[in-house]
Amino acid sequence: MDDVRIRPMTADDAPRAERVTAVGFHELDTRMFRRSWPDPEIRPPERGAHWVARCRHLVGTDPGGCWVAERGDELLGIVVSFVREKMWLLASYAVVPEAQGLGLGKALLAPALEHGRGSLRGMFNASSDPKALRRYHDAGFTLHPQMFLRGTADRSRIPVVEKVREGSASDIDLMDSVDRQTRGAAHGPDHQLLLGQYPLVVSETSSAQGYAYLDRGTVLLAATDRRTAARLLWEAIASSDDVLIGHITAENAWAVDVGMEARLELHQEGYLALRHMRPPCPYLANGALM
Ligand SMILES: CC(C)(COP(=O)(O)OP(=O)(O)OC[C@H]1O[C@@H](n2cnc3c(N)ncnc32)[C@H](O)[C@@H]1OP(=O)(O)O)[C@@H](O)C(=O)NCCC(=O)NCCS
Structure with missing residues (x-):
């Protein structure tokens, strides 16, 4: 070469x-x-x-x-x-x-x-390619297996979702604050890009906040507590007939609970690679922007 x-x-x-x-x-x-x-x-x-x-x-x-x-x-x-x-x-x-x-x-x-x-901290989604995993291990990352949910939800099991509204660019400060609490760093400029590509929903109560970008389920979800995260995930499931929800670490068992209740299929694929941090929760990462 x-x-x-x-x-x-x-x-x-x-x-x-x-x-x-x-x-x-x-x-x-x-x-x-x-x-x-x-x-x-x-x-x-x-x-x-x-x-x-x-x-x-x-x-x-x-x-x-x-x-x-x-x-x-x-x-x-x-x-x-x-x-x-x-x-x-x-x-x-x-x-x-x-x-x-x-x-x-x-x-x-x-x-x-x-x-x-x-x-110091680092985070990304790793494929299952053994060559990639060798590179990441070499660079000091720990590898956390991830699950995903897919299929068609049983609509009779979807609860009435309350306290969720459409989001917009005026929610960027809220989203940055949620991200700092869940993963220790805001998405900052990446929200402008995501807003141009996906619909956004936000949940905001006196005690908790959260948001999700939607596309066949979620493409990114973060919240300050599991209850708010579950509410947003139900909203995502309700919004699509063909659901795909990825990047679920074992720490995010609340998402598995929702998926099982909705009668989606659970599978395992890839890893969350982390350096100097614990798996974020409640948090379902974006594939590339994390
Ligand atoms: C991941 C990827 C970018 C790495 O690039 P690459 O040029 O193949 O990587 P390198 O040759 O520098 O390193 C590969 C390492 O795996 C080792 N390796 C080679 N074949 C292997 C195999 N079948 N199983 C396990 N390890 C293997 C090599 O010996 C080398 O390790 P070493 O440097 O400790 O000896 C490339 O393989 C790729 O594009 N894979 C498919 C897409 C992908 O998974 N991307 C990562 C997304 S997170």
């Missing part, structure tokens, strides 16, 4: 970087998928728009956290990382299948970790 150059990512790299992840994760899914599940399909380019927008957003806020591995004009690997209030986070990390296992991943992760040098 002598002819490969590691250089900072630019916003113009985002569409090609998206393809590197589409190909990398398709190969991973093909290698690891369960027999009873439908064959994995590669993410079509037109479904990569959210990925590209998120990548450009993070290159903008954290240029020092985003890197590519390039040979000639071909991208072989990418890493997208960022720092929020002294927490280092990894949004995306992939090498094209034919170049995996040759040390490129290690060379890419090094400058991304360096970007987080001033941040």
Whole structure:
């Protein structure tokens, strides 16, 4: 790999970087998928728009956290990382299948970790790829298995959800405060991006607050107590016929309780990688923005 150059990512790299992840994760899914599940399909380019927008957003806020591995004009690997209030986070990390296992991943992760040098705490979602897990363990992260719920809810079991309202940009301070309590760092600028991509619901009472971004269930949920979190999760389940709720650590058993009551299927996949912190709770992380 002598002819490969590691250089900072630019916003113009985002569409090609998206393809590197589409190909990398398709190969991973093909290698690891369960027999009873439908064959994995590669993410079509037109479904990569959210990925590209998120990548450009993070290159903008954290240029020092985003890197590519390039040979000639071909991208072989990418890493997208960022720092929020002294927490280092990894949004995306992939090498094209034919170049995996040759040390490129290690060379890419090094400058991304360096970007987080001033941040003691770290958090991200890890795939089940044994090569990725070796890299993360090497970098000092502990790996916490995660579950997910999916299926069609039994609507007769969904309770009347009260004290939940539509959210907006005026809730960013509330959400940042909830995030500091649950995961020790606010999402800050990431809320503007999330607000443009997903509907937001908020629950606010005299004693507790919480919020959730919705898409086939939740794409991010945080609350100051389990009762508020459960209320938001019921709202998410009620909003979709085909539910997917991911990133559930054992600490978030309240979410498993809700999913079982709704008669969803429970499965296990991937890890929450953490450094110098405990699994956030009540909290269901976003796949990339955490
Ligand atoms: C994860 C990924 C980015 C790592 O990049 P890479 O170039 O393959 O990584 P490297 O070659 O630098 O390191 C791989 C490590 O796994 C080891 N390894 C290689 N094959 C392995 C296998 N089958 N099982 C376990 N370990 C393996 C290598 O020896 C190396 O460890 P070492 O440096 O301690 O010797 C890449 O494999 C990938 O894109 N995977 C699919 C997508 C993915 O899972 N991304 C991570 C998202 S969280």
